[in-house]
Each structure stands twice: as C-alpha cells, then as structure tokens.
Amino acid sequence: MRIGIAGIAIESSTFSPHRTGLADFRVTRGDDLLARYAWTQDTTVEWVPLLHAVSLPGGAVLTEVYEQLKSEILERIAESSLDGLLLDIHGAMSVVGMLDAEADLAAAVRNAVGPNVMISAAMDLHGNVSRDFVQHLDLVTCYRMAPHEDAWETKKRAARNLVRQLQKGEKPHLAWVQIPVLLPGEKTSTRIEPARSLYGQIEKIEAMDGILDASIWVGYAWADEPRCQAAVVVTGDDAEVVQAQATRLANDYWRVRGDFEFVAPxxxxxxxxxxxxxxxxxxxxxxxxxxxxxxxxxxxxxxxxxxxxxxxxxxxxxxxxxxxxxxxxxxxxxxxxxxxxxxxxxxxxxxxxxxxxxxxxxxxxxxxxxxxxxxxxxxxxxxxxxxxxxxxxxxxxxxxxxxxxxxxxxxxxxxxxxxxxxxxxxxxxxxxxxxxQDLLRLGHSRIERPLYPFDPDMPTPDLTAALLR
Structure with missing residues (x-):
C-alpha cells in the first residue's frame, strides 16, 4: 500500500488582526516529513511524504500563502500513485476571503486523488467539521483530551484506521451531525465534567460491533464562520449502528450544553x-x-x-x-x-x-x-x-x-x-x-443562528445524524 501524508495545520482567529504568512509555518517534505511520525517505520506500508505545514495558532492565513501550500500538495499528489492519503490538519484554519478553508482543501485533495483513494483525516477537537468538508473524507478522527495529551496517538489512530480499511478493501459508513453549540476550549476541558464523561463514552462506543471510530468536536469559538459549532462523526461497517451512535452522542452533548464551566475559577x-x-x-x-x-x-x-x-x-x-x-x-x-x-x-x-x-x-x-x-x-x-x-x-x-x-x-x-x-x-x-473568552462581546456576525449560548432560549434542534456514506 502507498499512503501519502499531507496537511496544512493551524488554528486561526478571525478576531485577531494578525495575519499568518509563510514564515510562520514549519514546512516539511521528504524524510523530514516522515520523521514527524514514528509509525512510518511500518514496513507493510509505503508512506509517501507530500507536504506538511504547521504553524502556531494565529490570525487568518494570507490567501497567497494558502494557495501556494495547497498547490504544492496537489502537484505532489499528481506525481504519486496512491492507495490512501492521511490528511494531518488542525481543522480551524481560516484563510483571508474564505469561510471554510478545510472544505476547500479537502475538495481539492479529493479531486486530485480521485474517488477511489481513501482519505483519512486527523484533527484537533477544536476543529470545525462542516458537511462540505467531511463529505470528501472516508475516515476522520480527533483528539479526545483537552489539553491535547493524545495528539500523536490521534494521528496514529487515523493512520491505523486507514490501513485497516485499505486491507479490508472497502470504505466505511460515515454518520455526521453538527450541534448548534459553540463554546471556548477553556469551558470544555476533559479534565472536568461534562466533557470528561462525554469523551469517556467513546471507548465503549468503539468497542461495539460495527463501529470503527467515534469523535466529538467542540469546534472553534474565535472564528466568525458558519461552520463554527460542535460536531460528531461516527464511522464503521454497520450503517444503522453508526448513525444511531452519532445521533446519541450529539443529543448527549446538547443535553449538557448549560453545564460547561471554566476549567479554573x-x-x-x-x-x-x-x-x-x-x-x-x-x-x-x-x-x-x-x-x-x-x-x-x-x-x-x-x-x-x-x-x-x-x-x-x-x-x-x-x-x-x-x-x-x-x-x-x-x-x-x-x-x-x-x-x-x-x-x-x-x-x-x-x-x-x-x-x-x-x-x-x-x-x-x-x-x-x-x-x-x-x-x-x-x-x-x-x-x-x-x-x-x-x-x-x-x-x-x-x-x-x-x-x-x-x-x-x-x-x-x-x-x-x-x-x-x-x-x-x-x-x-x-x-x-x-x-x-466572553464570546458575546466579540461580535460574531456570520455564524449560523440560532446557536447556543448566543441564543440561550433556542428550541431543541433535530440532531439525527446524516448518513453520508
């Protein structure tokens, strides 16, 4: 199996006047890229380094910088014959002039690899998972700890799930649902309740027959974009179980939306x-x-x-x-x-x-x-x-x-x-x-409403997960 590795990873506040340039990214290619991942020593897979760019979080990425990095990824994909692709991203990248940069990147990568190559994404739980984004993926998972002590385990899990599905020769079912809740990370730490128990369910769900992976995204609160809200994705072999568990997790999140508190006084x-x-x-x-x-x-x-x-x-x-x-x-x-x-x-x-x-x-x-x-x-x-x-x-x-x-x-x-x-x-x-941290004084204008806590008395939404595959 030949599996490519690529990604552009940054968390971007649209409320910050800072602009992220090329010099802000650490860009790796070739052996330097592979050296980031200890598990690329697995000899059952030929890991193909494309391009990976990662930056300290900051303001929105300059358009020309994003286009340059994306273009090189696409050029390198065109030069490679791949069975799969690991997309290592953050999930909350904002680009000047765009409302869903990750969806643009995922669509471009899907177009480049074609419909049959499997794409697995590894993400931060503060990423945003829109339908436009996730529809181009076959697998996606995110961190389960905040602070993110499991970041490298998550990347390894995304790779492991991809290898498993390639060996099986079939794409999994994928259920997705967004939850109209947007909270800062400091109110959703897994050190305390209710996030501790929400994320604590994932291991049991994964142990169910027909389930491969379950993930909960808190979303990113400091970008003013329609995609900014919580989300759940569940993947696996049993479509009915996948959809049911995604729906259950989303409703569990909604029920405790008012219980989140700051991780410290x-x-x-x-x-x-x-x-x-x-x-x-x-x-x-x-x-x-x-x-x-x-x-x-x-x-x-x-x-x-x-x-x-x-x-x-x-x-x-x-x-x-x-x-x-x-x-x-x-x-x-x-x-x-x-x-x-x-x-x-x-x-x-x-x-x-x-x-x-x-x-x-x-x-x-x-x-x-x-x-x-x-x-x-x-x-x-x-x-x-x-x-x-x-x-x-x-x-x-x-x-x-x-x-x-x-x-x-x-x-x-x-x-x-x-x-x-x-x-x-x-x-x-x-x-x-x-x-x-006081989201209400920031002045969001492009988020999808109603959205908690901006609309505290909003009606209960229909959180039935959509089976996208």
Whole structure:
C-alpha cells in the first residue's frame, strides 16, 4: 500500500488582526516529513511524504500563502500513485476571503486523488467539521483530551484506521451531525465534567460491533464562520449502528450544553491579581486568556501589562509579549526605556512604556531572541516571535523560577500539563483580545443562528445524524 501524508495545520482567529504568512509555518517534505511520525517505520506500508505545514495558532492565513501550500500538495499528489492519503490538519484554519478553508482543501485533495483513494483525516477537537468538508473524507478522527495529551496517538489512530480499511478493501459508513453549540476550549476541558464523561463514552462506543471510530468536536469559538459549532462523526461497517451512535452522542452533548464551566475559577484581571497576591501560595498562575497565542491570539495585546505596572513592588513574571522592535532595542543594553506591545492588536490597549534593567537575553528556537526586562519586581518577557509558555524550562532558560514569584501571569487558557502540575494556585483572567473568552462581546456576525449560548432560549434542534456514506 502507498499512503501519502499531507496537511496544512493551524488554528486561526478571525478576531485577531494578525495575519499568518509563510514564515510562520514549519514546512516539511521528504524524510523530514516522515520523521514527524514514528509509525512510518511500518514496513507493510509505503508512506509517501507530500507536504506538511504547521504553524502556531494565529490570525487568518494570507490567501497567497494558502494557495501556494495547497498547490504544492496537489502537484505532489499528481506525481504519486496512491492507495490512501492521511490528511494531518488542525481543522480551524481560516484563510483571508474564505469561510471554510478545510472544505476547500479537502475538495481539492479529493479531486486530485480521485474517488477511489481513501482519505483519512486527523484533527484537533477544536476543529470545525462542516458537511462540505467531511463529505470528501472516508475516515476522520480527533483528539479526545483537552489539553491535547493524545495528539500523536490521534494521528496514529487515523493512520491505523486507514490501513485497516485499505486491507479490508472497502470504505466505511460515515454518520455526521453538527450541534448548534459553540463554546471556548477553556469551558470544555476533559479534565472536568461534562466533557470528561462525554469523551469517556467513546471507548465503549468503539468497542461495539460495527463501529470503527467515534469523535466529538467542540469546534472553534474565535472564528466568525458558519461552520463554527460542535460536531460528531461516527464511522464503521454497520450503517444503522453508526448513525444511531452519532445521533446519541450529539443529543448527549446538547443535553449538557448549560453545564460547561471554566476549567479554573475565572474573573476579571483585577480580581485575579488581588486573589493571587492574597493567597500567599507559590507558584500561583494567572491565565491572560484573551491573548493566548496557542488559541490564535496576536500575542502582543498589552492590556494586562499596563495593569501589572501598578504592582512593581511585588515579584511577578509576565509571560509574554511579542515585540521585535523592542527586542532589537533591548538586546544589547543593560538599562532600557521601551514602548512595548499593542502594535499588532492595538484594540484593547496600545503600546505600554516600561523602564528597567535587562535581566536576561536568550536565543530560543520558537521565540527567536528573547529579552527579560525587570522593572521593580515585575519581570517582563519580550519575544521576537510569538511563543507560548507551557513548560518549566521556558522559565528556567530565562533564569526565572515561578516558585519564587508572587504571581506568574501567562498568555494561555487552560494550563498545559507541566504548569498545571506545578501550580499551587491558578485563576483564569477574562481579558480582552482576539481569543476573548466572553464570546458575546466579540461580535460574531456570520455564524449560523440560532446557536447556543448566543441564543440561550433556542428550541431543541433535530440532531439525527446524516448518513453520508
């Protein structure tokens, strides 16, 4: 069997003024692409590397960049003779001028490989699964954990399901249904109920005769597109069972729509700072959730930094703010006066003046040159390129220790596993930005209505799954 691997993977906020260019993608081909997947050592399959591009979440992808990457994938498909194709994507890519970029990509790939080649997609559970998209696929699965500790297992499962069906020589039945609910990821973490139990059903469903895979998508809340809502897809050999289980999962999701809560106690930034400082526990983390770069935020919203300047008498880490101009000024100095942030996304707050001492200059493979400026007890991490702070090493590389600080403020939503396990206290600050947790104040205008929670009193929808194959 010859199975190609391709994909364009990014999560894009249409509420962020950031635009994703080619330089934001890590593009792999050939052996470098295959090296991403340990299971390509399977000698029963000839894995054919096409092109894979992955980027840190951000704003919408520039049209010409998307077209360039898509065109190369299609050209490489035309040069290959394939039995199957693994489409490794995120599922929430927005492209300037498009309303369903994944549907466009899937349609183009299907046209290129023809009707008989099987396509299996691996996705993030925050992806969007429209009918226009999924009708071009034979198999699709997504993460079952948020945070996404099972990301690589999901890609392996998508490949394993594809190999199984190719060996059987038949395409599975596929049932799909969208659920008119759109919630932020921080309200749908599988660490807590009801998402824990919803996703906990999947293993039992897969064990049923006639079922191959069952998946639930939360959807992506920070794009203003009709496809943005929850979805369920079930695949397998028994059409009746496949459709029934997809319908049941969708109705289960709808019934608990009002039970979802933030994964951590949430409140205003002022409230979180007061509570954190009063707690006396260390390390204490505050999520600056509205500008989370791993959800699509620009990473340079300065609103929180402006507030933190009033707390310079306390020991605080602010991680982080992207500003290549400020980095270029500070990297060779010991004392600096800077105007930081608010240059990409200036809506909530423009550039913030800070004066201080350069604590550390560090070269990072993701963030580029990183400068830490200390002003009183406030340590401001300024990066050349957008970078998430998920690991203890992200701080120790900068000679910073959250356990020694009164607060560590991180541009993130839910804490990733290392910081989650480290934290003695944690609050979620409802701050402004391109990935604002308060969806109702963002101004969605192109989503399909009625949609919960935008229309809290909407009637119960018909969630009978459509059997697409």
């Amino acid at each position: 949430a409140g205003s930034l002022d409230h979180c700072i007061r509570e954190g400082l009063a707690s006396g526990v260390k390390p204490f983390f505050i999520s600056d959730s509205g500008d989370n770069p791993t959800a699509g935020g620009a990473g340079d919203v300065s609103w929180t930094l402006r507030v933190l300047r009033a707390y310079k008498s306390r020991k605080i880490i602010y991680a982080s703010i992207v500003d290549p101009q400020a980095v270029a000024i500070a990297r060779d100095k010991s004392e600096v006066e800077l105007s930081v942030g608010g240059k990409i996304d200036s809506g909530p707050s423009g550039p913030v003046p800070i004066t201080g001492t350069v604590h550390k200059v560090h070269q990072d493979p993701v963030g580029g040159t990183i400068v830490v400026v200390r002003t009183g007890g406030l340590h401001v991490i300024i990066t050349e390129r957008r970078k998430p702070y998920h690991l203890v090493g992200d701080f120790t590389d900068l000679d910073l220790d959250p356990a020694e600080m009164d607060l560590t403020v991180v541009k993130i939503g839910y804490l990733e596993p290392e910081l989650y396990n480290l934290a003695k206290g944690w609050l979620l600050a409802l701050t402004p930005g391109g990935v604002d």
